[in-house]
Amino acid sequence: xxxxxxxxxxxQALNQVVRQMLDEIAKQPGxxxxxxxxxxxxxxxxxxxxxxxAADMGVPVDAVAKAVETMLGGRNVxxxxxxxxxxxxxxxxxxxxxxxxxxxxxxxxxxxxxxxIPLSALxxxxxxxxxxxxxxxxxxxxxxxxxxxxxxxxxGEALTFMNQAAGRVLKPGYTTDLNGTSREFRNSQGALAxxxxxxxxxxxxxxxAQFESFLDPLVIMLAVPLSMIGALLALKxxxxxxxxxxxxxxxxxxxxITKHGILIxxxxxxxxxxxxxxxxxxxxxxxxxxxxxxxxxxxMVLGALPRRSPPAPAPKAASRSAG
Numbered sequence: 001x002x003x004x005x006x007x008x009x010x011x012q013a014l015n016q017v018v019r020q021m022l023d024e025i026a027k028q029p030g031x032x033x034x035x036x037x038x039x040x041x042x043x044x045x046x047x048x049x050x051x052x053x054a055a056d057m058g059v060p061v062d063a064v065a066k067a068v069e070t071m072l073g074g075r076n077v078x079x080x081x082x083x084x085x086x087x088x089x090x091x092x093x094x095x096x097x098x099x100x101x102x103x104x105x106x107x108x109x110x111x112x113x114x115x116x117i118p119l120s121a122l123x124x125x126x127x128x129x130x131x132x133x134x135x136x137x138x139x140x141x142x143x144x145x146x147x148x149x150x151x152x153x154x155x156g157e158a159l160t161f162m163n164q165a166a167g168r169v170l171k172p173g174y175t176t177d178l179n180g181t182s183r184e185f186r187n188s189q190g191a192l193a194x195x196x197x198x199x200x201x202x203x204x205x206x207x208x209a210q211f212e213s214f215l216d217p218l219v220i221m222l223a224v225p226l227s228m229i230g231a232l233l234a235l236k237x238x239x240x241x242x243x244x245x246x247x248x249x250x251x252x253x254x255x256x257i258t259k260h261g262i263l264i265x266x267x268x269x270x271x272x273x274x275x276x277x278x279x280x281x282x283x284x285x286x287x288x289x290x291x292x293x294x295x296x297x298x299x300m301v302l303g304a305l306p307r308r309s310p311p312a313p314a315p316k317a318a319s320r321s322a323g
Contacts, residue, residue, distance in 0.1 A: 001031070001147045001155060002180035003162045006140040007173055011131045015040050017174060018143045024165035025145070030153025031161070037135055038143035044130040045101055047123045054122050058112025064122060071107050072098050101125050137177060144179060152239060155185050185244065192247045199251055200224070203258050216269070220261030227257040249304075256300055263289045 005021065007014050018036050025034050049064055069075060074092035081087075097103050107119040135142050149158055159182060166176050178186055200221070207217035231253055235246060264285050271281035 001145075001149060001158050001162070002178060002182045003145045003159070004137050004142050004177040004179050005145070005166070005170070006137055006142045006175045006177060008140055009173060011038065011040065011134070011141060014038065014141060014143055017169060017171070018145065020169045021145060021165060024169060025147065025162075028158075028161055030150045031158055032148040032150055034145055034147040036143055036145055037133065039132045040129050042130050042132045044128045046126045046128055047104075048126070049123050057115070057117055057122070059109050059117060059122060063109050064119065067107055067109050067119060068104075101127070137179070140175075142177075155182065159186070188244050188247070192244070192251070196247075196251055196254070199254055203254065207258070207262070211265075216265055220258060220265050223257050223261050224254055227253055252300075256297065259296060260289075260293045263292055 005014065005018060007017075015038055018038055022034055022036070025031050047068065049061055051061060054061060054064065066075075070091050071093045074090045076088050077091050078089045079086055080089060093103070093106075097106060104123070104125060105118060105120045108116045109119060109122070111117045135144070137144070145162075147158075149155060159178070163176070166174075170176070177183075204217050204221060207220060208214055211217060228250065231250060240246060264282075267285040267289055268278075268281045271284060272278060276284070
């Protein structure tokens with residue numbers, strides 16, 4: 001499961017909301033090992049400039065920013081050539097002089113009348129933590145909650161629970177979305193429903209053209225709802241879930257059941273043309289077509305089973321000829 005929380009708020013506020021969502025997830029035993037990609041554990045030093053004091057001493061704010069950037073981050077000031085090689089000249093404090101917050105006291109800037117002013121007199125240093133990664137989803141700040149699911153808890157149930165928990169926890173300005181397998185599951189829900197309806201319509205039209213009647217296709221397709229009920233009950237009793245694969249299997253089942261109906265209805269019509277009564281024709285057709293129906297069903301079930309790949313042949317030992 002991949003559940004995304006989006007906002008335009010700060011990452012600190014987003015982290016608080018995510019923690020509340022994790023508290024809600026802890027109440028659901030079907031969701032296992034939740035994890036979040038938002039981690040506020042990167043150390044950060046924040047320098048706040050006292051603009052009033054800097055203005056009194058004649059130090060522009062951009063001069064303070066350039067001094068910090070040059071001394072700590074490094075600045076490429078020029079290039080020079082030597083022996084046909086070109087080198088960059090970078091101004092920066094040595095690594096031993098920029099390892100602790102106290103090293104900022106060794107940086108100076110020029111003030112009014114070229115006076116040398118220590119940087120510590122103009123800035124206030126505070127230690128904080130920041131996100132290790134600035135994650136975005138849909139061009140907004142985001143945090144993704146990932147989790148595994150227990151075998152008896154489906155992805156659809158998990159997403160329903162997450163939406164309900166989000167409705168209780170999220171404040172105005174926060175939205176949710178899905179990613180990864182969860183997003184594919186949501187998109188496939190509507191697509192497979194449309195495919196299911198279109199398959200029924202297509203099969204009905206083909207049967208109507210084959211039998212030149214609208215009544216026989218309806219009789220044939222009456223078995224489809226009964227087969228769906230049996231398939232869903234078998235899925236429930238076996239502990240399965242209604243996922244993408246089971247939905248594809250239901251669509252395939254429509255074609256299989258329709259084929260069985262064609263075998264019985266077509267043979268029933270032939271018996272009725274020979275003067276047999278309707279009920280007797282149905283009973284006789286069902287009995288004689290039982291074997292082909294079982295053979296077709298068995299062939300389809302066996303064809304759906306995964307086939308084990310044969311073991312790779314052992315490499316032949318290389319023979320050495322006596323020289």
